[in-house]
Amino acid sequence: MATDRRASWLKGVLDLAVLTCLTEGESYGYEITKKLAESGLGEIRGGTLYPVLNRLEEAALVEAEFRAAERGPGRRYYRLTEQGRAFLHEQGTAWLRFHQVVKSVLTKGGAEE
Amino acid sequence: MSEEHTTRAYFDELAAHLRSNGAPEAKVTSVVAELRDYVGESDNAPQTEFGPAAELAAQLAGHRAPGAADAPAPEPGAQRWVWTADAYVDQEMMNRFGAQGWEIERVDRLGRFISHREPRSTLRWEYRRDVVDRKDRATLTARIAPDGWEPCGHWMYLAYHKRPLAASTGPAAALDKGELPKRPRRSVYFTRKLYAGLLTFVVAAAVSGTLTWYATSDHGSGQGLSDGTYAGFACGAALGLALATRNLHRMREKFRRASRYPDDA
Numbered sequence: 001m002a003t004d005r006r007a008s009w010l011k012g013v014l015d016l017a018v019l020t021c022l023t024e025g026e027s028y029g030y031e032i033t034k035k036l037a038e039s040g041l042g043e044i045r046g047g048t049l050y051p052v053l054n055r056l057e058e059a060a061l062v063e064a065e066f067r068a069a070e071r072g073p074g075r076r077y078y079r080l081t082e083q084g085r086a087f088l089h090e091q092g093t094a095w096l097r098f099h100q101v102v103k104s105v106l107t108k109g110g111a112e113e
Numbered sequence: 114m115s116e117e118h119t120t121r122a123y124f125d126e127l128a129a130h131l132r133s134n135g136a137p138e139a140k141v142t143s144v145v146a147e148l149r150d151y152v153g154e155s156d157n158a159p160q161t162e163f164g165p166a167a168e169l170a171a172q173l174a175g176h177r178a179p180g181a182a183d184a185p186a187p188e189p190g191a192q193r194w195v196w197t198a199d200a201y202v203d204q205e206m207m208n209r210f211g212a213q214g215w216e217i218e219r220v221d222r223l224g225r226f227i228s229h230r231e232p233r234s235t236l237r238w239e240y241r242r243d244v245v246d247r248k249d250r251a252t253l254t255a256r257i258a259p260d261g262w263e264p265c266g267h268w269m270y271l272a273y274h275k276r277p278l279a280a281s282t283g284p285a286a287a288l289d290k291g292e293l294p295k296r297p298r299r300s301v302y303f304t305r306k307l308y309a310g311l312l313t314f315v316v317a318a319a320v321s322g323t324l325t326w327y328a329t330s331d332h333g334s335g336q337g338l339s340d341g342t343y344a345g346f347a348c349g350a351a352l353g354l355a356l357a358t359r360n361l362h363r364m365r366e367k368f369r370r371a372s373r374y375p376d377d378a
Contacts, residue, residue, distance in 0.1 A: 075281075
């Protein structure tokens with residue numbers, strides 16, 4: 001039950017978390033999952049990450065390019081677009097406002113950080 | 114700090130963590146050597162490729178391969194399918210069905226692929242199979258994880274990994290939900306080669322069993338088998354065992370050479 005709830009929360013914010021991973025420069029799938037894991041969001045599997053990346057790419061919030069490596073296989077690199085940066089700022093702010101409201105409600109109910 | 118120094122420090126730390134996790138020295142040496150070779154061929158620092166050394170060591174020591182997150186339960190309404198294929202066609206079948214959206218969750222003890230297809234997902238999957246000893250399995254997984262491969266099961270010396278096709282082709286690889294093929298009717302994909310091998314085994318067992326029975330029965334005047342006969346049995350058994358071992362080794366090499374990786378295409 002607790003795991004399901006956490007998965008639902010993550011589903012609502014994962015696209016913003018992924019966009020945030022790209023604010024410092026381009027990155028590829030495995031590197032993004034590592035950043036998300038290191039930030040405490042847990043291990044995100046490819047079956048969860050790539051649909052999000054696909055949606056972001058189709059919405060022109062990120063640009064992607066497959067680059068062949070000199071040695072070894074190539075990788076698909078993702079880069080934040082200006083539109084994506086604006087979306088992240090707007091939706092990230094909205095999320096934090098929502099978080100504040102929820103926090104206020106739950107604190108009254110006795111929840112602790 | 115120089116790149117060489119950073120790399121050396123990373124692998125020293127990795128080795129120390131592996132030792133403290135109880136890995137034998139031979140394993141520490143071989144794992145570090147293989148991962149160091151891999152990093153030598155890539156353009157990235159080991160920290161970038163594999164993440165923190167302590168985390169990698171914990172994954173290698175145990176029991177959970179890198180990237181092997183606990184598989185979440187498929188969504189309600191997901192199609193489930195359990196199927197199997199012999200090692201002559203498993204790669205072809207996995208990739209054929211992966212292209213239809215079937216994701217393999219794991220391989221069970223009988224070598225069957227436990228799969229599902231999410232109702233709303235449009236992901237295609239690609240698979241690779243490697244021939245690898247059990248002790249080297251986690252190292253292989255760590256080595257190929259940066260390219261998006263996640264473990265999805267193993268059977269004997271065959272290790273299977275999967276990744277969404279989107280990892281290399283993006284949204285262009287999405288499934289067209291309107292043309293989604295139905296779940297295949299067949300769930301067993303065994304080739305003539307497998308049946309021929311099984312038939313040979315059954316015939317050999319039947320012949321040797323019959324001859325043994327005849328030699329030891331009254332009909333075959335088998336009362337009091339001579340020492341020579343017993344010696345013959347022992348020699349035959351030893352020879353058979355040696356031939357079987359050689360053939361199994363050859364078969365393993367054949368499967369290793371037959372491994373095809375999507376990245377090579």
